Amino acid sequence: MSTLRDLAEEHTKLRPADIDHLHRIAGDWQLLSDLSFADLLLWVPVDDDGTFLCVAQVRPTTAPTAYLDDQVGRIVGGPEVAHLEVAYRQGRIWREGDPVWYGDVPARHEAIPVRLRTAEGEAGEVIAVVGRDTNLSTARTPSQLELNYLTTADDLAQMIADGTFPPPRHPGETTSAPRVGDGLVRLDAGGKVTYASPNAQSAYRRLGYASHLVGEDLAKLHRRLASDPLDGTEAANGILAALRGEGPPRREIDARGATMLTRALPLMPAGVPIGALVLVRDITEVRRRDRALITKDATIREIHHRVKNNLQTVAALLRLQARRVAMPEARVALEESVRRVASIALVHETLSMSSDEAVEFDGIVDRVASAATEVAATEVSVGMRRTGSFGVLPAEIATSLVMVLNELLLNAVEHGFPPVEEGGETAEPDVRPEVVVSAHRHRKQLHVSVTDNGRGLPAEFDADRGGRLGLQIVRALVTGELRGSIELRPRPTGGTEAVLVLPLAKA
Ligand SMILES: Nc1ncnc2c1ncn2[C@@H]1O[C@H](COP(=O)(O)OP(=O)(O)OP(=O)(O)O)[C@@H](O)[C@H]1O
Numbered sequence: 001m002s003t004l005r006d007l008a009e010e011h012t013k014l015r016p017a018d019i020d021h022l023h024r025i026a027g028d029w030q031l032l033s034d035l036s037f038a039d040l041l042l043w044v045p046v047d048d049d050g051t052f053l054c055v056a057q058v059r060p061t062t063a064p065t066a067y068l069d070d071q072v073g074r075i076v077g078g079p080e081v082a083h084l085e086v087a088y089r090q091g092r093i094w095r096e097g098d099p100v101w102y103g104d105v106p107a108r109h110e111a112i113p114v115r116l117r118t119a120e121g122e123a124g125e126v127i128a129v130v131g132r133d134t135n136l137s138t139a140r141t142p143s144q145l146e147l148n149y150l151t152t153a154d155d156l157a158q159m160i161a162d163g164t165f166p167p168p169r170h171p172g173e174t175t176s177a178p179r180v181g182d183g184l185v186r187l188d189a190g191g192k193v194t195y196a197s198p199n200a201q202s203a204y205r206r207l208g209y210a211s212h213l214v215g216e217d218l219a220k221l222h223r224r225l226a227s228d229p230l231d232g233t234e235a236a237n238g239i240l241a242a243l244r245g246e247g248p249p250r251r252e253i254d255a256r257g258a259t260m261l262t263r264a265l266p267l268m269p270a271g272v273p274i275g276a277l278v279l280v281r282d283i284t285e286v287r288r289r290d291r292a293l294i295t296k297d298a299t300i301r302e303i304h305h306r307v308k309n310n311l312q313t314v315a316a317l318l319r320l321q322a323r324r325v326a327m328p329e330a331r332v333a334l335e336e337s338v339r340r341v342a343s344i345a346l347v348h349e350t351l352s353m354s355s356d357e358a359v360e361f362d363g364i365v366d367r368v369a370s371a372a373t374e375v376a377a378t379e380v381s382v383g384m385r386r387t388g389s390f391g392v393l394p395a396e397i398a399t400s401l402v403m404v405l406n407e408l409l410l411n412a413v414e415h416g417f418p419p420v421e422e423g424g425e426t427a428e429p430d431v432r433p434e435v436v437v438s439a440h441r442h443r444k445q446l447h448v449s450v451t452d453n454g455r456g457l458p459a460e461f462d463a464d465r466g467g468r469l470g471l472q473i474v475r476a477l478v479t480g481e482l483r484g485s486i487e488l489r490p491r492p493t494g495g496t497e498a499v500l501v502l503p504l505a506k507a
């Protein structure tokens with residue numbers, strides 16, 4: 001589906017600043033829709049001949065919709081949008097007397113011109129029209145709540161026409177704003193509550209305020225309720241700012257173990273500050289869950305840190321032991337174990353520093369690879385290179401994969417380029433000894449290869465069964481934990497390549 005911006009850019013001559021303003025309206029107009037019990041359609045003029053294009057639509061959460069079908073993208077001219085044309089040309093809100101029919105749904109039409117204020121703060125041109133269409137089929141005598149909502153909706157509609165709604169956005173407001181249904185309080189110009197919805201009343205009760213809100217000075221009440229005096233002052237200042245006509249950021253109030261998110265909006269139809277609207281939402285549960293998640297994250301990181309420390313201790317013990325044994329074979333075996341343990345420790349070290357259970361794997365591979373070259377450093381100098389990227393891998397893949405790569409890399413260095421005196425036969429003198437690890441993702445699979453230009457696999461090598469502990473570890477992990485496949489084969493140009501294919505999606 002096309003976005004508001006795509007549609008506006010394709011069909012209209014609106015400037016980027018105009019489109020930004022329309023975006024801001026569409027970001028905040030659920031409030032008006034809910035208070036109006038009406039669908040809102042954002043219409044922009046297409047040509048200068050009374051044709052309009054619908055670029056955005058919102059349905060009320062408080063009432064049935066007048067439109068079952070999507071209206072975005074419709075281009076309409078003629079009598080159906082004549083009321084939009086009036087609002088657009090004359091720059092005033094247009095209200096219709098008689099209901100119109102959509103199929104068998106009776107609806108009432110209204111049109112609100114959208115004005116963009118100039119940089120100097122003066123009322124600018126009309127750039128679009130908001131159609132406010134109410135489904136009348138369920139209309140009945142409005143309740144106290146409905147009357148209050150509708151009055152407030154009319155004030156906000158006038159502010160759209162003035163160019164003063166929506167208020168400015170504040171960066172970093174992540175929790176979704178409170179909605180009309182969460183709790184709504186209306187204040188007069190003096191900051192006294194003139195109306196509080198039943199949900200708002202309940203939210204304040206949870207903060208410890210049991211009496212009726214009507215007549216209360218809300219700024220003072222917030223200051224009194226908040227457990228932290230600083231929060232209380234901030235919340236109170238937010239309300240005072242809205243009463244002055246400013247759009248303050250959202251505030252949270254903590255009291256008696258409960259948390260309430262508040263959003264204060266100025267009400268100033270036709271530029272006259274007549275009070276404020278305060279939307280409140282009980283977010284106690286959300287905050288409690290946030291806190292629990294934060295501690296869980298920290299605990300998991302701490303555990304990885306300890307696992308890493310423990311593995312390093314094991315490696316150190318094995319290293320000590322290796323120094324003490326006299327038998328060369330035993331020493332080599334112990335030294336290999338040191339490397340195996342250390343490579344797993346690397347993954348846990350990385351996990352202990354990340355905020356989620358996934359790791360940027362390239363850094364780990366590079367460290368394991370350079371550790372592998374050190375093994376043979378005194379005999380033959382082997383170059384090590386990585387091409388492509390492993391990307392971010394989940395922890396359970398990372399721990400197994402690092403062990404597999406450790407074995408393959410050690411084999412490539414140890415067996416591909418053996419010390420001269422032992423093997424006699426070495427790589428061609430004009431070929432630089434090199435091991436290349438390459439990785440790329442393809443259709444939810446990770447393709448990895450470890451290639452060397454060394455002396456190649458021994459003639460008697462059985463690709464499926466051959467090998468000692470090293471390749472047994474590799475096969476067990478690849479087919480088991482990693483649910484992938486591995487192939488070890490001679491390269492046509494000489495040397496050996498190990499090719500791994502691993503599924504990345506969860507089974
Ligand atoms: N890249 C390679 N180039 C040449 N030969 C290789 C290569 N990789 C494996 N091999 C051969 O396969 C054999 C089995 O490897 P494997 O890793 O299982 O055992 P290992 O390296 O000898 O001992 P360890 O258990 O300590 O790893 C090696 O001994 C070697 O002969």
Ligand SMILES: [Mg+2]
Pocket residue numbers: 407410411470471
């Ligand atoms: Mg090996």
